[in-house]
Amino acid sequence: MSVQMPSAELVAEGAVQILALVQADPEFDAFRAASLAYSDDWQCFTGFPVIAEWQLKIDATPLFEEGLRALALKAAVHALTGDDQAAEIPIAVPVDEMTHAMLAQAQLLQRITARHGVQIIHQTDQEHTDYTADSYTARCYRAAWGEPPARYWLDHDEVTRRRRHLASLYESIGMGRSGREHSIQFEAVA
Template identity: 75%
Template sequence: MSQVKMPAVDAVAGAAKRILDSIKNDPEFGAFRAASLEYSEDWQCFTGFPVVARWNLEADAAPLFEEGLRALALKAAVYEATGDDQAAEVAIAVPVDEMTHAMLAQAQLFARIAARCGVGIIHQTDQEHTDYRAGGYTHDCYRAAWGEPPARYWLDHEEVVRRRGVLAERYESIGMGRSGREHSIDFAAAAA
């Protein structure tokens, strides 16, 4: 983690709100939103979205898209204040982080929007922090900007770890090893 002094919560909140409004007012925002939500056919992560209780892609996609936008706006606000991409990788809850991946997959579209808005969109997998906790810096910044984050998606790190354990046991019971990272299904034999 960066050793940069983190900006004041209120400053980040104000900048994040401005950044989010700017992104939403961009002429290509509608296309960006549609493309991000269309990505749903590829949302097959076994340990990101499924940690949400009673996960339902159709019901949860739109509200989670809003949370992903807010998370990226918070990161962009910290980056704007510090110029440090490592500092900008603030802790994000796992399901929210997973949604940002769907958004970032719209690379050209999102890059054009960010350029017009004059913001740096920060996300690098090897530097991301999915150890979000209520009461931490990200939580404080979010609350100052938009109120209390929805607990359905902004799950504390320890709860995510617990839920991943539950999922791993279920996956293992149907032959999916390492939470969907391997299996021994022989599709040719299964077709016979």
């Protein structure tokens, strides 16, 4: 059975409200700090590196905002449909990667969302990273906050192209499958 997706305007209205509730929560600052401190574990080879000239110091804070907006959009779709799969709307790869850092703050995020009756939706095997600038997600985003920042909201085809380029570079230093395996031998420590 296919779910009728709510209008972009309804999703936008809900997402703006959800975002405001989350940001006004007394634990929001701790959530933001914890999400941004997760940087020591941000060694994904195919998520953030697809951003041109990616720099954690410069990009982490604005990408946190984009991740928060993505989660708010997904939560708004879920609130309007009650359907987990419908709420897994297409998200750009770098933004999705940031949501993983945010979701790793499980206790804080759960407490914040529970206080406001918000259901955050994310399941890796259900997620869609085939975002395009003309997608449903993009229409919802535009209705809520204007044009998505192109630096982070990269179209799926461009992400695929950049991943191929990165894979070639990784291969040249002995890292296969975009960092999922390598042929590097480490010297034994005496």
